[in-house]
Amino acid sequence: MDTRPTPPVPPPGCPAHESGGRVPLYGPGFAADPQAYYAYLRHYGPTAPVELAPGVEATLVTDYSAALQLLQDSSFFRKDARRWRDLNEGRFGPDNPVVPVLSYRPNCMFADGAEHLRLRQAVTDSMARVDQRRLNRSTRQVSSYLISQFGSRGSADLLGDYAKQLPLFVFNELFGCPADIGDRVLFGITGMFDGVNAERAVEVLYGAVGELVALKRSRPGDDVTSWLMQHEAALTDEEMVHQLALLLVAGNEPLRNLIGNTLHRLLTNDAYADQGGLLDEAIDDTLWENPPMQNLAAHYPVADMEFAGQKLSAGDLVLVSFAAANTGPALAAARQAGSNRAHLAWSAGPHACPSKDPARQITSTALENLLNELPDVELAVPENSLVWRPGPFNRGLATLPARFTPVRTAHRPAEPEQASAAAGSAPSGAGQRRERGGMWSQFLNWLTK
Numbered sequence: 336m337d338t339r340p341t342p343p344v345p346p347p348g349c350p351a352h353e354s355g356g357r358v359p360l361y362g363p364g365f366a367a368d369p370q371a372y373y374a375y376l377r378h379y380g381p382t383a384p385v386e387l388a389p390g391v392e393a394t395l396v397t398d399y400s401a402a403l404q405l406l407q408d409s410s411f412f413r414k415d416a417r418r419w420r421d422l423n424e425g426r427f428g429p430d431n432p433v434v435p436v437l438s439y440r441p442n443c444m445f446a447d448g449a450e451h452l453r454l455r456q457a458v459t460d461s462m463a464r465v466d467q468r469r470l471n472r473s474t475r476q477v478s479s480y481l482i483s484q485f486g487s488r489g490s491a492d493l494l495g496d497y498a499k500q501l502p503l504f505v506f507n508e509l510f511g512c513p514a515d516i517g518d519r520v521l522f523g524i525t526g527m528f529d530g531v532n533a534e535r536a537v538e539v540l541y542g543a544v545g546e547l548v549a550l551k552r553s554r555p556g557d558d559v560t561s562w563l564m565q566h567e568a569a570l571t572d573e574e575m576v577h578q579l580a581l582l583l584v585a586g587n588e589p590l591r592n593l594i595g596n597t598l599h600r601l602l603t604n605d606a607y608a609d610q611g612g613l614l615d616e617a618i619d620d621t622l623w624e625n626p627p628m629q630n631l632a633a634h635y636p637v638a639d640m641e642f643a644g645q646k647l648s649a650g651d652l653v654l655v656s657f658a659a660a661n662t663g664p665a666l667a668a669a670r671q672a673g674s675n676r677a678h679l680a681w682s683a684g685p686h687a688c689p690s691k692d693p694a695r696q697i698t699s700t701a702l703e704n705l706l707n708e709l710p711d712v713e714l715a716v717p718e719n720s721l722v723w724r725p726g727p728f729n730r731g732l733a734t735l736p737a738r739f740t741p742v743r744t745a746h747r748p749a750e751p752e753q754a755s756a757a758a759g760s761a762p763s764g765a766g767q768r769r770e771r772g773g774m775w776s777q778f779l780n781w782l783t784k
């Protein structure tokens with residue numbers, strides 16, 4: 336619950352306060368304490384003027400009821416980013432750091448109306464076919480593998496060595512990536528998120544996903560990629576590549592942060608440990624108070640209009656602050672009173688996250704396995720020295736240094752069914768030993784040892 340002083344108290348160092356301009360949602364001040372910014376933004380009313388990066392202006396909805404109204408109103412608010420007036424008018428270039436996240440791609444996130452329904456149904460139906468037991472088994476296997484890589488050291492960066500890696504490996508298994516393609520998917524996604532040679536990383540990712548689509552067209556398997564292409568929506572190769580890339584990108588970053596933010600909560604708050612490690616409660620509290628995706632749901636009004644007391648023009652960029660809406664006084668009071676008004680961490684309306692069940696399951700299994708294998712794990716640095724990654728959209732730690740009694744994890748061979756599913760129908764031969772190669776090859780090798 337937000338217990339900070341009543342606004343308007345400008346967040347420390349907020350340049351908008353001095354200039355009377357838009358409130359910047361970037362830089363170390365925002366990353367260190369976004370809730371102080373949200374408390375301040377609320378004094379503007381249900382929406383506030385913000386800047387996502389230098390020169391990129393947006394209206395941010397911070398109020399829960401206004402957020403729900405916008406998310407559910409697809410006749411006035413559209414997702415297709417080709418309507419974004421400032422980008423069309425060249426007010427900033429495509430190299431601006433926030434543009435790649437917001438600019439149009441032919442996937443369900445940027446589609447409206449009938450096109451959205453068709454693409455989304457294919458995604459939802461394919462993800463719904465993921466078997467819970469298989470997902471649990473695969474998550475546990477990946478978790479044990481990652482722990483085996485650092486367990487004997489007695490210390491690790493639980494963000495870089497664990498939370499960041501685990502979703503990537505689980506996705507490779509779910510999507511049926513053979514070794515060579517899986518290595519490039521991992522390289523591409525990691526490069527994109529780390530901003531290291533990002534253009535090259537995107538090229539590698541799309542290239543690898545394109546090869547995966549070609550491979551599954553000729554040799555379908557028991558995996559999300561094959562189910563998606565077999566769906567009655569009859570996606571073309573191009574549509575396949577874009578939906579798969581969306582699933583990989585939209586899945587990995589928030590999952591990493593849900594695992595990381597929940598671990599942070601567990602390691603910095605004795606209340607959970609005292610009550611026997613209430614994992615589900617820690618995940619819920621994280622979704623309410625520190626959601627992995629803090630501001631997104633970019634929408635564009637179809638015409639000039641008034642919304643929540645604010646004048647908007649056609650093509651303005653309007654975003655929803657899930658984090659601010661969740662912690663606003665109205666919702667906090669409802670939550671305390673036991674009301675079932677839901678938090679917005681998964682968004683709401685027609686574009687709400689279609690994968691919240693598998694995402695929660697992966698998170699819960701990943702944390703349970705870690706805490707079972709490293710029962711005395713604790714933070715290795717003072718809490719106030721932890722650094723949060725900058726940026727307006729996601730909320731996640733840069734690192735999470737931890738220590739624990741060193742463990743030597745026994746190697747648990749894969750059940751045959753899983754080893755072959757993970758290896759897919761690789762042209763190089765499923766189940767074949769691969770002594771070299773990238774991270775995914777090394778995992779497959781460990782599985783089949």
Ligand code: HEM
Nearest residue numbers: 443444585586589590631632633680681682686688690694
């Ligand atoms: C298995 C992992 C995940 C997958 C495959 C996934 C996939 C997706 C996809 C495809 C969309 C777009 C839906 C549409 O436009 O109709 C989406 C939206 C969204 N997801 Fe997820 N997601 C995953 C995990 C998460 C997690 C852990 C969170 C945070 C708690 C999250 C929060 C959201 C939100 C807030 C949106 C709406 C974004 C927007 O409107 O701009 N997702 N997700």
